[in-house]
Every structure is written in C-alpha cells, then in structure tokens.
Amino acid sequence: MSARLLWVDDEIDLLKAHCIFLEKRGYEVTTTSNGRDAIDLCKEGDYDLVLLDENMPGLSGLETLSQIKAVCPTLPVVMVTKNEAEDLMDQAIGAQIADYLLKPVNPMQILLTLKKNIHQREIVQEQTQTGYRQDFAQISLQMDDARDTEAWKDLYRRLVAWELQLEENADPAMGEMLRLQKEEANAAFAKFVKKHYESWLTSSADRPTLSPDVMRHAVFPRLAEGRRVVFLVLDNFRYDQWRMLAAELADEFDLDEDLYYSILPTSTQYARNAIFSGLMPLQIKEKHPELWVEEDEDEGKNLNEEALIAHQMERLHRKESFSYHKLNDSAAVDHLLAGFNTLKQHSLNVLVINFIDILSHARTESRMVRELASNEAAYRSITLSWFRHTGMRELFRRLSALDADIVLTTDHGSIRVDSPTKVIGDRNVNTNLRYKLGRNLNYPAKEVFEIKEPKRFFLPTPNLSTAYIFALGSRFFAYPNNYNYYVQYYRNTFQHGGISMEEMIIPLITLRPKAR
Known part of the structure; x- marks a missing residue:
C-alpha cells in the first residue's frame, strides 16, 4: 500500500x-x-x-x-x-x-x-472476496442440507447478505460466482417447492406462514393486545430491497425481521387477494364469487381488497375499525400525509403501495428505465432513491411518531429472467411470463411445475380441463410465434408469478417506533 x-x-x-x-x-x-x-x-x-x-x-x-x-x-x-x-x-x-x-x-x-x-475500499474488497470464497463451500453444504422452510429462509438471507456486500466490494468474476451459486440454489429450491407445496396447503404440520396467514399471524394478535396497527403492503417488494431500506429506518424504529412464503402464482391477483381475504384463491371464488375476477376478464384484479379485508375481519369476529388506502403515485402519498391524523381514528390502517411493481413493469416497457435499472444493484438503488426522495420518507417519519405497530410486508417478489421456455397454447391463455393457465398447453415438463388438478392446490379453474404451469428459477415463457423478438424483448426483465426464492421468500417486518 x-x-x-x-x-x-x-x-x-x-x-x-x-x-x-x-x-x-x-x-x-x-x-x-x-x-x-x-x-x-x-x-x-x-x-x-x-x-x-x-x-x-x-x-x-x-x-x-x-x-x-x-x-x-x-x-x-x-x-x-x-x-x-x-x-x-x-x-x-x-x-x-x-x-x-x-x-x-x-x-x-x-x-x-x-x-x-x-485504503478502506481495497481492504474491504479483499476481505469480502476472501470471506465469500471461504463461505462458498459452506453455502453449498447448507443448500444440500436444506430440508425445511426455515432452512431455506436462512440460506436465502445468507445469499442476499453476500450479494449486498459483493456488489460494492468485488470484481465482476466474484459477482458471477455468486450469481451461479444463486442459480444453483434456485434450482434446488424449485425441487423443494415442487415436492412440498401441496402438503403446505393441506397439512398444518409443515406449513410455513403463507399469504392467507399473514394478517392472522402478524396483524390480528397485535389488535387483540389493544395496539393500533398500520399494515403496509409494498407490492412486488423483495428481501434485498428491504435490506436497503432497513438501514434507513433503524434510527427511528426497532425492527423485528421475518420472512414468509408467497402462494402460487406469485402475482397480485392471487397472492395479495389471499393476504387480504385470509383465503386461498379457490376459496375466495367459492365464498365471495362477486369479488373474484377471472384471468380473462377485463376488470382490474385487485379492486376488491377493501371488501376482502372486511370479510376476513367479520369471519374472524374482529370488531376493530379499519381504513384502506391505495397509494399508486406521489400525489396519493401527499394526499394521505395531508390527512394523516385520520389514521388515529382507526385501530387498523391498511396502506397498499404500488411503486415497485410499477417500476418493474416500466423497466420492461421503457428503454430509458431499463438503462437506469440495468442490473440488480441498480434496481435496488432506484428503490432506495424512491424511498429517500418522495413522500414515502416523510410517511415513515410520521409513522415513527405514531403510537402504533407498523407491519410491513409484500405480496410477492420478482426475479430477473434470462432463459426462455417455449409454450404453446390457445388464444385464451393468460399473458403472464412466469405462469400460464389454460387448456391444451404444450410445454417441456422438466422445465416447469405443472398442476393438472388445480382444485387440489386451491386454485380456480375457469374450465374443467384447465391446467397451471409455473416457470422455475430465472426462466420465462415464450411463444414460438415471433420467438426471437419476444425473447430479446423480455430477457433480463424483472418478472413474477413463478417459483424462485426472490418471488416466494419475502419480507414480513414489524417496526416499533423508538419515540414510543
């Protein structure tokens, strides 16, 4: 030196x-x-x-x-x-x-x-690289030994921790080494989910916390203790993005961090409606048919969330008052801040924030946004910048002075896709790149998780012969027609709906204001 x-x-x-x-x-x-x-x-x-x-x-x-x-x-x-x-x-x-x-x-x-x-940067870089090299074999062993949902949560935390360290302090070769190890981990995770997912839905013995359990496990017990609760749902919010925000919030809140598992498909229509209803998608359709919207219908798929919350509270004999707010842009956040004191009138306040999901879709559709969020690190950076420089930061400052527990979570995460899987289906097949449902689907069975009897998995069936398939790891579905253009357009975009750690293992955080 x-x-x-x-x-x-x-x-x-x-x-x-x-x-x-x-x-x-x-x-x-x-x-x-x-x-x-x-x-x-x-x-x-x-x-x-x-x-x-x-x-x-x-x-x-x-x-x-x-x-x-x-x-x-x-x-x-x-x-x-x-x-x-x-x-x-x-x-x-x-x-x-x-x-x-x-x-x-x-x-x-x-x-x-x-x-x-x-010399701090070069010392940290050298030590970080040495640390990951030494930990590489241990992570591989942990991957082989992961037999239950808690083990997979621990492994995912470990991989994300290294990802955040290496993005600032490693050469590209080391980043590629981690990317390949994450890819290997996602392949093993997909096998784990395929083997156990049905038993999670039907047996309480090995069931992790799933989407329908979130409010029952994280929100209602706090209401029962007489606490006011603010329930924040950030659409399409990954664990690595939470780790970036956690550092911003640590001075104002005591943080209790956990992870839970999104149901399949890992998409708003299914997972978020399951959170708010406390039911699986098929159960929503059967109990509240007026609130369920089929894939092929033009109506928005998440327009009935307030009603689903009300039905869940009624079903579980919860008498507390609640408010519901959907925040799709900065103007909506500013409007909420202007009337912030109204939150004190309710025991439960539910806030749905859609920025990250909008960013994900904008990145797919806009070349400029794709350039700004060119990789995982840039995607996280934009999320952090959004939090720091919009009304969201002020919202959390206000919440830190509110006598309430804040439960922060999401409905699903997303994964950067790079490997196409060819699928053939009729014109009624849905458009999502990570899951498909329909009749007469043709696909390579080894590259998907197929569900031919959806009712066993509490999934609705528009037709008797409807089947579901889910993309694994970083794969995405592509049609043979205009295949090369389609693949080039969607490769390296962030998608959700399928099976990966990034989509399924997602944050469930409790924040308690230190000012209290």
Whole structure:
C-alpha cells in the first residue's frame, strides 16, 4: 500500500521518526510547519490525505482546514490535536474531517487512520472476496442440507447478505460466482417447492406462514393486545430491497425481521387477494364469487381488497375499525400525509403501495428505465432513491411518531429472467411470463411445475380441463410465434408469478417506533 501524504505541524521536526516509519511502509510524506504553506501545497500537489495539527501559530488548524476544503473538497483531512474540548471536536467534524487523533500519537495509530481513510475500499474488497470464497463451500453444504422452510429462509438471507456486500466490494468474476451459486440454489429450491407445496396447503404440520396467514399471524394478535396497527403492503417488494431500506429506518424504529412464503402464482391477483381475504384463491371464488375476477376478464384484479379485508375481519369476529388506502403515485402519498391524523381514528390502517411493481413493469416497457435499472444493484438503488426522495420518507417519519405497530410486508417478489421456455397454447391463455393457465398447453415438463388438478392446490379453474404451469428459477415463457423478438424483448426483465426464492421468500417486518 502506498499514498502521498501531507503532514502539517508547527513541531514537524519532532515527528521525523513517524515520517520515517511511514516512508518505510511505502508512503510518500511531504511536511510543512504552517497553514499557509499547506494550502499552497494542496493547490500545487495531488495528495491522498492531510494530517493537520489543530494548534499552530498564524492560521489555526480549523482555519487551514476550511481553506484546504475550498481548494480540494474531497481530500480527506485528519485533525491532530492536544485539545480534547468537545466543542472543538464538533467544529472539526462539522467541517467534514475524516478522523480526529489526540496527541501524542503513535505510529500505529497513524497507520490505522491511513488504512481506514485511504485504503478502506481495497481492504474491504479483499476481505469480502476472501470471506465469500471461504463461505462458498459452506453455502453449498447448507443448500444440500436444506430440508425445511426455515432452512431455506436462512440460506436465502445468507445469499442476499453476500450479494449486498459483493456488489460494492468485488470484481465482476466474484459477482458471477455468486450469481451461479444463486442459480444453483434456485434450482434446488424449485425441487423443494415442487415436492412440498401441496402438503403446505393441506397439512398444518409443515406449513410455513403463507399469504392467507399473514394478517392472522402478524396483524390480528397485535389488535387483540389493544395496539393500533398500520399494515403496509409494498407490492412486488423483495428481501434485498428491504435490506436497503432497513438501514434507513433503524434510527427511528426497532425492527423485528421475518420472512414468509408467497402462494402460487406469485402475482397480485392471487397472492395479495389471499393476504387480504385470509383465503386461498379457490376459496375466495367459492365464498365471495362477486369479488373474484377471472384471468380473462377485463376488470382490474385487485379492486376488491377493501371488501376482502372486511370479510376476513367479520369471519374472524374482529370488531376493530379499519381504513384502506391505495397509494399508486406521489400525489396519493401527499394526499394521505395531508390527512394523516385520520389514521388515529382507526385501530387498523391498511396502506397498499404500488411503486415497485410499477417500476418493474416500466423497466420492461421503457428503454430509458431499463438503462437506469440495468442490473440488480441498480434496481435496488432506484428503490432506495424512491424511498429517500418522495413522500414515502416523510410517511415513515410520521409513522415513527405514531403510537402504533407498523407491519410491513409484500405480496410477492420478482426475479430477473434470462432463459426462455417455449409454450404453446390457445388464444385464451393468460399473458403472464412466469405462469400460464389454460387448456391444451404444450410445454417441456422438466422445465416447469405443472398442476393438472388445480382444485387440489386451491386454485380456480375457469374450465374443467384447465391446467397451471409455473416457470422455475430465472426462466420465462415464450411463444414460438415471433420467438426471437419476444425473447430479446423480455430477457433480463424483472418478472413474477413463478417459483424462485426472490418471488416466494419475502419480507414480513414489524417496526416499533423508538419515540414510543
């Protein structure tokens, strides 16, 4: 490791041993004894870091600091001082120093601050890559040993944690290594789901929390304790996106993080309606036929959510009042904020937020949006930017001051698709790229999860011979007609409806305001 340092101290001759220590480790050290010369040197030279004495004759350390920052705004400056006064520390930190050292300093202290402020990125990158290489085999073993839903949740958390670390601190080869391991994990997960999914629906012994269970497990117990609850459903919200938002919310909320499993198909029409009704799709159709909309009908598929919530509460003898708000854009969020106090009138407030789903569809349809969200990291970044720079941030600030528990979840996630599977069907087959239902479907059976008796899986059947098929991993369905154009258009888009960890293993978070 090497770098160019400027050391400014009116007693610089007494620090010669320190300078020699750094030079032996490859650093080039320029010294000066006053602030004026330091500013001139910064104008002329190209330094990686400045060590700046606070107490000097002429220009003080703080005065020198402000002028150095005017010349080189991004140059890290480490303040070195005998003064332990808190107000001085505050002034220095406010002036954006990189670090603060108290005299007398020893060489190893200086070396540590250089590593932290100059070499941190390369050190972190090296350690991250080493850590993932060492963990790679352990993840593979965990994949082989994953026998139940909790094990798969733990494995997915582990993969996401590495994905977030490696996106900032690894070379492309390491990212590709993780991508292939996730692909392998999704293939194993698909086999797991195919083997166990029906038993989850029919047996309570190995059933994880599924979409119809969410309100019964996470919302109603809190209402029963007399708590006010705000139930936030972010459409199409993945666990990795939640991890980005969690860092933004940690100062205002205590976070209780869990994951649950979306039902199939992992789409709004099925999964979100199951959340709000507490029923599987076939049960909704049978109990409330007026509220179920078939795939081939033009009516919106999620227009009856408020009524489904009311029916679930009535069925479970819940007497609490509730409000329902659908927030499709910033104007809707601003409208809610303007009437925020009305939330205090209800024990339960349900907020449905559709931005991420809209972003996913816009990315498919708009070349510009596709460029902005070109990969997984960019997709997460846009989600975080949306949260920070829209009314959503203010909404959470208001919620942090509200005497309520906030339950944040989603109906399903999404996966970036890249491998087409050819499907042939009649004109009545639905258009979703990750699941199909219809009659006389023709497809490669090994590349799908097929359900030929939908009623066994509590799925509605528009016709007696209707079958469902679900895409596995990163596959998507394509028709033979105009095949090449279709594949090129949809490859590397984010889709949902099928079977993958990203779509099925999704956040279920409780946030408790710290202000309370």
